[in-house]
Amino acid sequence: MKSGLKRSNAPIFWSLFGAGGMFSALFGPVLVFITGIAVPLSLMLPSGTMSYPKMLAFAQNFIGKGFILAVISLFLWFAAHRIFHSLHEIGIHAGLGAKLICYGSAFVATVVSAVVLLRLGF
Amino acid sequence: MSKRRPYVRSMDGWWKKNPFYVEYMIHESTALFVAAYAFTLLVGLVRLGQGEAAWNGWLEAMKSPLSLIFHVVFLLAIMYHTYTWFKIMPITLPPIIVGGKKVSPGAITGSGLLAAVVASVFMLGLVWRIAQ
Numbered sequence: 479m480k481s482g483l484k485r486s487n488a489p490i491f492w493s494l495f496g497a498g499g500m501f502s503a504l505f506g507p508v509l510v511f512i513t514g515i516a517v518p519l520s521l522m523l524p525s526g527t528m529s530y531p532k533m534l535a536f537a538q539n540f541i542g543k544g545f546i547l548a549v550i551s552l553f554l555w556f557a558a559h560r561i562f563h564s565l566h567e568i569g570i571h572a573g574l575g576a577k578l579i580c581y582g583s584a585f586v587a588t589v590v591s592a593v594v595l596l597r598l599g600f
Numbered sequence: 601m602s603k604r605r606p607y608v609r610s611m612d613g614w615w616k617k618n619p620f621y622v623e624y625m626i627h628e629s630t631a632l633f634v635a636a637y638a639f640t641l642l643v644g645l646v647r648l649g650q651g652e653a654a655w656n657g658w659l660e661a662m663k664s665p666l667s668l669i670f671h672v673v674f675l676l677a678i679m680y681h682t683y684t685w686f687k688i689m690p691i692t693l694p695p696i697i698v699g700g701k702k703v704s705p706g707a708i709t710g711s712g713l714l715a716a717v718v719a720s721v722f723m724l725g726l727v728w729r730i731a732q
Contacts, residue, residue: 498634500685502681503681503685503712503716504715504720505719505720506634506678506679506681506682507675507678507679507720509637509723510671510674510675510678512724513644514637514640514667514670514671514674515671517659517662518671522724523724523727523728523731524731527731528659530648532730532731533648533655534648537645537648546641550638550645553637554635556631557631558635561631561632564625564628567615567625569611569612587642591642591645594646594648594649595645597649
């Protein structure tokens, strides 16, 4: 049966936004602290926490892969959705171009992450 | 085409006139910092895929003063995102009924913030364990 109504794709993007918003709210600050402050300054955590062998092993682990992909892609899907919907607020009447830039960069980042993670092997 | 050019009130800086909207614009803009951090990690992942020398180069870059300053800014902005995310949650969630009573906005925000603290401590502990 053909319906005259086109199914909206909004719930998909809204779900990614919600998941990414929640994930970044719960883990964003501590991840920034670990990767951007504690490890570079050798604070708190054991030395070599993010050494090549350890990070490689993490990225080759099934759970590690999932976590890395979730962080990068969900953070970006969340940000893309929020930035896209805020453009109107600053007087940019967002069209297809803005949509492609916002969601497109999240999509490309997701694909790139997945490819790198797959190529690193298991 | 009509030659009339009716007056259209400018909307430039509309949000600056009301503290509520100023806060709204600040919390919406935290998404820029979340995106910047995610792209930093994406570069790290790509470098990891290129081998040990590339990865060590990324680690070294993360030690630069500029990177450290950026990450302090990311930390503050994303902590503010955490705070506002849970502050708005009583409005974004459907009403939750427990024992015949609607859960208060304060309880929802409070449990969200508590969850974020627990998640942070858990993550630090987990990374510590794995890195040992």
